[in-house]
Amino acid sequence: MAFHLSMLTLLVITEVVVYGQEVTINTKLGSIIGLKTLALNNDVYIFRKIPYAKAPIGNLRFEKPQPYGPWDNTLDGRASAPSCFQILDPLLEDVYQLSEDCLFLDIYVPFDVSTNNTKSVMIWIHFGAYQSGQMSNFDGSQLAITGNVIIVTIQYRLNVFGFFSTGAIKGNYGLWDQILAIRWVNENIDSFGGDNQSITIFGEDAGGFSGTYTETASLNIIECLRCPTTETTLDCLRKLPAEVLIEAYNAVKTAQGGALPFQIPLSPVIDGELLTNDPIELLENTESEASIFYRSLDVVIGTMSGEESILLQAFQSGLQDIFHFDANDHIPRHFLCNVLAPAMSAMTYGNNSKVTKAICEEYGESSNEIELSKSILYAFSDFIFNIPTARSLRLHSEISSGNGRQYQYIFSRLHPYFKLLYHFPSWFDGALHSAEIVYQFPNVAIPLTSQDEDLKTSFMKYWTNFAKTGDVNEEGLPQWNEYDILNEYYINLDVEITSGQHLYEDRVNFWLKEIPAMLQTEIQINTTDAIRNKAPSGKTVKIITTVLMLTLAVSVWKQ
Numbered sequence: 001m002a003f004h005l006s007m008l009t010l011l012v013i014t015e016v017v018v019y020g021q022e023v024t025i026n027t028k029l030g031s032i033i034g035l036k037t038l039a040l041n042n043d044v045y046i047f048r049k050i051p052y053a054k055a056p057i058g059n060l061r062f063e064k065p066q067p068y069g070p071w072d073n074t075l076d077g078r079a080s081a082p083s084c085f086q087i088l089d090p091l092l093e094d095v096y097q098l099s100e101d102c103l104f105l106d107i108y109v110p111f112d113v114s115t116n117n118t119k120s121v122m123i124w125i126h127f128g129a130y131q132s133g134q135m136s137n138f139d140g141s142q143l144a145i146t147g148n149v150i151i152v153t154i155q156y157r158l159n160v161f162g163f164f165s166t167g168a169i170k171g172n173y174g175l176w177d178q179i180l181a182i183r184w185v186n187e188n189i190d191s192f193g194g195d196n197q198s199i200t201i202f203g204e205d206a207g208g209f210s211g212t213y214t215e216t217a218s219l220n221i222i223e224c225l226r227c228p229t230t231e232t233t234l235d236c237l238r239k240l241p242a243e244v245l246i247e248a249y250n251a252v253k254t255a256q257g258g259a260l261p262f263q264i265p266l267s268p269v270i271d272g273e274l275l276t277n278d279p280i281e282l283l284e285n286t287e288s289e290a291s292i293f294y295r296s297l298d299v300v301i302g303t304m305s306g307e308e309s310i311l312l313q314a315f316q317s318g319l320q321d322i323f324h325f326d327a328n329d330h331i332p333r334h335f336l337c338n339v340l341a342p343a344m345s346a347m348t349y350g351n352n353s354k355v356t357k358a359i360c361e362e363y364g365e366s367s368n369e370i371e372l373s374k375s376i377l378y379a380f381s382d383f384i385f386n387i388p389t390a391r392s393l394r395l396h397s398e399i400s401s402g403n404g405r406q407y408q409y410i411f412s413r414l415h416p417y418f419k420l421l422y423h424f425p426s427w428f429d430g431a432l433h434s435a436e437i438v439y440q441f442p443n444v445a446i447p448l449t450s451q452d453e454d455l456k457t458s459f460m461k462y463w464t465n466f467a468k469t470g471d472v473n474e475e476g477l478p479q480w481n482e483y484d485i486l487n488e489y490y491i492n493l494d495v496e497i498t499s500g501q502h503l504y505e506d507r508v509n510f511w512l513k514e515i516p517a518m519l520q521t522e523i524q525i526n527t528t529d530a531i532r533n534k535a536p537s538g539k540t541v542k543i544i545t546t547v548l549m550l551t552l553a554v555s556v557w558k559q
């Protein structure tokens with residue numbers, strides 16, 4: 001099976017409701033009713049709510065997913081699946097149905113369902129920082145038609161149901177769900193006209209995960225639920241209604257107070273089975289299975305020009321009140337030096353005071369309040385998005401030796417819709433952490449200008465070309481040069497598509513050259529100092545979704 005990987009960032013806006021002509025197809029698992037509808041004036045076949053795993057309830061709660069297997073009666077694939085249990089914004093509580101029985105996938109087939117002319121497949125793993133999200137918001141119809149590829153969207157367990165971890169409860173169940181869904185596609189997509197030898201896994205978001213955060217949050221949830229912290233804990237947790245569990249999780253999350261966006265209460269952990277170590281470290285070990293697999297892949301990795309909008313959203317949600325400032329005016333230097341930089345250092349460098357000081361000096365030198373505010377936001381977006389992206393691209397370029405392609409992009413177009421949706425400071429001018437949703441999974445309710453329509457088509461063609469051949473380019477599209485360590489080519493996706501080299505060069509060098517050099521000097525001065533906690537238990541890890549998806553792909557590939 002050929003895997004490709006790509007990373008992009010999206011935001012859920014609204015659920016899509018589809019009407020159309022009923023169609024029934026026979027698969028190796030049983031028959032299924034779907035809908036034939038129109039997208040871009042062409043037929044697209046949609047099959048929703050296909051179960052890939054048994055309902056993770058009762059004794060299957062806090063267990064690896066079990067394959068659903070074949071079904072006897074005709075499966076109804078016309079209606080949307082319920083979303084996995086999560087905390088919803090009050091405005092959305094009447095929009096989404098929530099259920100623990102949520103391990104489903106949707107399939108979008110363009111033009112016709114034929115096994116005679118198989119199509120490449122793209123599997124979309126939705127965002128949400130392991131806490132929220134649903135596949136029903138991502139209608140793959142236009143993407144499928146534009147590239148003549150099959151789009152598959154999947155759901156997986158979230159928050160306490162997917163990433164609770166302590167004692168006998170190992171965690172990472174949401175990741176195991178994703179693996180089983182990918183395996184289901186590999187084994188069954190041929191029934192829908194898909195080519196299981198040409199599969200692209202694509203997703204979004206980036207963030208940190210910490211065994212320490214997860215273990216602490218899990219123990220606090222147990223205490224909140226008054227379950228014993230003994231061998232009977234699992235039995236107690238399995239007997240509780242899902243609503244009680246999510247309420248306890250919400251209480252613990254709320255009690256976290258002034259947490260930064262990358263301090264996620266429940267997330268993946270190093271479990272010794274699925275994740276045996278920091279994924280980046282596994283890739284850097286050229287003898288590891290993960291590294292061997294990674295070097296054979298074609299990858300697309302990129303970011304928004306304003307990823308730091310996530311931090312602005314946190315400010316608006318109350319974070320700035322805790323630290324006594326108003327981001328609409330400016331972000332003070334003390335937030336960088338006393339809050340953000342120490343948190344970054346703690347997450348990756350073991351509370352190293354020299355790293356904290358270096359971050360403070362690098363991003364806090366401007367005497368102009370607006371320039372300082374922007375620089376503080378850059379510190380956040382660099383740490384969470386831009387530097388992991390650069391590191392992953394450099395690593396892939398180094399170890400692939402021409403066996404796999406790598407492409408970098410930055411998305412800079414901010415659709416006017418988002419300016420109405422969010423009320424960010426007037427001095428902020430980046431493309432939000434969600435800006436490309438209008439172009440990757442278009443919603444007919446959001447109008448596009450002719451320039452935006454052109455960008456949407458180009459964006460979709462780049463991605464579907466990549467899925468089909470590993471090469472993003474085609475005649476008529478602006479040339480997108482392959483990334484390499486020497487030139488570091490990237491493409492800037494905007495209403496006018498342009499190219500560049502060495503994106504954020506000085507800031508990348510600060511993180512990938514200056515800090516490592518400083519730490520190496522410190523090691524030479526005192527070799528007994530622990531720069532970073534290497535123990536599997538409670539280890540803090542920072543990855544991008546591309547690397548995590550690679551881990552999932554390796555698990556499928558090995559089997």
